[in-house]
Amino acid sequence: MGTTITEFMLVSFPAVQGLQTLLFVILLLVYTLTITGNIVIISLIWTDNRLQTPMYFFLSNLSFLDILFTTTITPKLLACLLEEEKTISLAGCISQTYFYFFLGTVEFILLVVMSFDSYVAICNPLRYTIIMNSRLCLLLVLGCWVGPFLSVLCPTIVVSRLPYCTAEISHFFCDIAPLLQVAFTDTHFNEKVSFLLSSLILLTSLVLTTVSYTYTISTILHIPSAQGRQKAFSSCASHITVVSIAYGSNIFVFVRPNQNHSLEFDKIATVLITIVTPLLNPFIYSLRNEKVKEVLRESVSRIVQPHSKGT
Numbered sequence: 001m002g003t004t005i006t007e008f009m010l011v012s013f014p015a016v017q018g019l020q021t022l023l024f025v026i027l028l029l030v031y032t033l034t035i036t037g038n039i040v041i042i043s044l045i046w047t048d049n050r051l052q053t054p055m056y057f058f059l060s061n062l063s064f065l066d067i068l069f070t071t072t073i074t075p076k077l078l079a080c081l082l083e084e085e086k087t088i089s090l091a092g093c094i095s096q097t098y099f100y101f102f103l104g105t106v107e108f109i110l111l112v113v114m115s116f117d118s119y120v121a122i123c124n125p126l127r128y129t130i131i132m133n134s135r136l137c138l139l140l141v142l143g144c145w146v147g148p149f150l151s152v153l154c155p156t157i158v159v160s161r162l163p164y165c166t167a168e169i170s171h172f173f174c175d176i177a178p179l180l181q182v183a184f185t186d187t188h189f190n191e192k193v194s195f196l197l198s199s200l201i202l203l204t205s206l207v208l209t210t211v212s213y214t215y216t217i218s219t220i221l222h223i224p225s226a227q228g229r230q231k232a233f234s235s236c237a238s239h240i241t242v243v244s245i246a247y248g249s250n251i252f253v254f255v256r257p258n259q260n261h262s263l264e265f266d267k268i269a270t271v272l273i274t275i276v277t278p279l280l281n282p283f284i285y286s287l288r289n290e291k292v293k294e295v296l297r298e299s300v301s302r303i304v305q306p307h308s309k310g311t
Helices: 017-047 054-082 090-123 125-131 134-151 153-160 176-181 188-221 226-254 263-288 290-310
Strands: 007-010 087-089
Touching: 007 090, 017 054, 017 263, 017 290, 054 090, 054 134, 054 263, 087 090, 090 125, 090 134, 090 153, 090 176, 090 188, 090 226, 134 153, 153 176, 153 188, 176 188, 188 226, 226 263
Parallel strands: none
Antiparallel strands: 007 087
């Protein structure tokens, strides 16, 4: 029989205390930059009328999502780096698993919505405001959040009811693969369900996103003027960069039949998914998007000028 587990021990941390301290400093800096960068993007979008469009409405949701996503993992990870006993309660572990997959699913559906918005803006510019009206945008965003909230609930409940034979999880957070690895039962069926759900979400959203951007890029290439092509490319280049990073790392980790394979390498990819990607997104959008850069420069100038006059 599996013992009644009330908390788990996270064991994927370096044994050297000095290295743990260094990791803590680095991750705290990354986490701070992630939160700050995404808050800046949200603030710019909601305070400047030039960014009050569907594209930036979806982008603000992506930034809000990145804040929640990295906060699901990073604070507990930072606490574990400081604590001698690196434990997490069963309820905390299951909650972390749920929000990790819930928010991850939201991201992929949101990327599909953003690719559709780019497609309409480039391929049907005259009908853009009619198609992408405020009601449709709100419904699309609600679908992005409500659908995953319900769909991830059932698999998480199943995982929470599994008996566990050990309290040690070979990871730095409660991912599904290490949880199934320590379950005191045959988890072959659970692995298959996890694989099928991950494949359905990732590959379906990837196909839809790829189709949208294929039509979008094809339309851009047929724009007669070089200036028009450059302007159109600049508006969707940041989307394509974010999509490439998101799908590349997630498909490698989750779209595999055997979830117990190469957990050590998965941990590196998971760092990219949970910590690095939310940090990169605001910088990608601010550096690759001319309108965001323009609004950001003007906002910084308004802040700096009063101080300059005062001195």
